[in-house]
Amino acid sequence: MLPDGWKHATIENLGAKGKPAVKAGPFGSSLKKEYYKPFGYKIYGQEQVISNDENYGNYFIDENKYNELKSCSVSPGDILISLVGTIGQTLLLSNSCQQGIINPRLLRVSLDKDRIIPAYIQYILASNYTQNILKRWAQGGTMGVLNAEMIKTFPILLPPLPEQKKIAAILSTWDRAIEGTEKLLANSQQQKKALMQQLLTGKKRLPGFTGEWKICSLSDVATVQTATSKTQYICENGERFIVDMGSVNRLGNLVCTKSTQHNADLLPKGTLVMPKDDIGGGNIIGRTSYIDRDDLYVLGDHVYALHIGDCDSKFLHFLINSHPINKNLRRRANGTAQLGLGKKDVLRQKIKIPSEFSEQKAIAAVLTTADEEITALESDLSRLRQEKKALMQQLLTGKRRVTVD
The missing domain is CATH 3.90.220.20 (DNA methylase specificity domains)
Known part of the structure; x- marks a missing residue:
């Protein structure tokens, strides 16, 4: 039974007029390496999606080639989906994304922003439930492959626009907490590495030790x-x-x-x-x-x-x-x-x-403290990811409703 105010939809139903909701990248022959330039219009590929960084990479095409492949161009709020190998991974393009096109290994999902919050759809596509389905749908031998038709017909539970917006905002808060903890963990790991390089070689001595x-x-x-x-x-x-x-x-x-x-x-x-x-x-x-x-x-x-x-x-x-x-x-x-x-x-x-045995012990104590900090952050990160996962299962199915202002 559908939650009150929600409806069934497919990705194909959610596009803006005059632009297909789902578009595959150009055929490989249309975008050969020989067309790549050192600057111009950006070529978006799996490297941006997998790294979750739209600014990553430096492949470009010139204006003539861009105009020829303009049907594969991207706009702010588009969702990019990886088609081959690491399938189903997504990237939501920001309002400041570079003008460009997708390559043959990606799909572009373009939504009607008057009735759809793109971030809400991205959370659905990135959910464990969706990812498991996409992996089952993927075709091919050792390397799974998705296609545009699969994504077009993917079923969506769609709440009203204000509820989409609130759900996306809540999950975005969790994303920021996870991202912040990931950065703290990376910093702690880097600091421990530097401590090991200094303390275990004698390049840096702890106070009171000179032998x-x-x-x-x-x-x-x-x-x-x-x-x-x-x-x-x-x-x-x-x-x-x-x-x-x-x-x-x-x-x-x-x-x-x-x-x-x-x-x-x-x-x-x-x-x-x-x-x-x-x-x-x-x-x-x-x-x-x-x-x-x-x-x-x-x-x-x-x-x-x-x-x-x-x-x-x-x-x-x-x-x-x-x-x-x-x-x-x-x-x-x-x-x-x-x-x-x-x-x-x-x-x-x-x-x-x-x-001196005491210096050995003091160095070990410093590095043990660094290890304990890393372990605590890893535990925090694991907990945040699990809690976000559970929250997504509730919010994206309407089992848990949000209060809309």
Whole structure:
């Protein structure tokens, strides 16, 4: 049953008179690379849609070619839809968008702005519900493809204009909150990267520390343990977690999913775990995760456990995950279908560490605080996205009505 005042429509019904609601880009032969110019009328393609930035990219055509392809031109408030590969992604053009045309990989949706709020339609097209339908509709083998007819006939639940406007404004507020949190997260990640480059090399010293740093091998401060597969001990609702090749991600975070009751090869707090094998990539080899609790984790196969002696283990965790050290370790990995890092190659790795244990600990504390800030922002971002998703499901279906001034 339709909410009061709402009606059924399709995208095709929502266009302005004299202009098709949905228009595909020109045939590829009409827009060859040889027509591209260093300036002129902008060519909009997937790069703008995927980056969500209408100013991205620098492909242009001259006035003659623009006039020839003017049926594919764009206006403020048009919605661009990606047709190939990353299908269904959308971009709403602003009032200050550059004059130009779409390329063959995009569709343009032009709406009658006297009765339609373009941002409302974009939210419908970007919703999980719509995206799932578009992916099912996409045709082709390994690369999905949409076409104009699919979008034209897409069904829309359309509230009155004032309600469209209010819903779009509410969701836009959530978008700004998400965008702000994304920027804070990116800044925090960049700041941590800069701190690691400065603090882990001795280029920047924390107040009160002046002693020399020493060069040594990992074998001077760590021993390496291996273990056998624990697959046979996996069980539901186990009290412990198995640490294996898939338990360390590219950021050095511990992401264990296999639980167990097994109580052999238990890892003490302060142990570092390092994937020694990686099928088809090498992106996690040599990364470490820090074990933060005694006897909660069980060592499995394809992973080294580094037991740390004359060094702060948290400091060493950050040092090994720093770009130059991790790059050296990954270079030593060898193999074809499966890359592998030898124990001797790990123990030979040269490192430079503060002579004072207290300085190691202080550096680790600064970087741990940076990690905690990043984790908190990631949690905030995940929550905002989930809340926006739930709100969209309610507002765009009329299950939750808004008060219109």
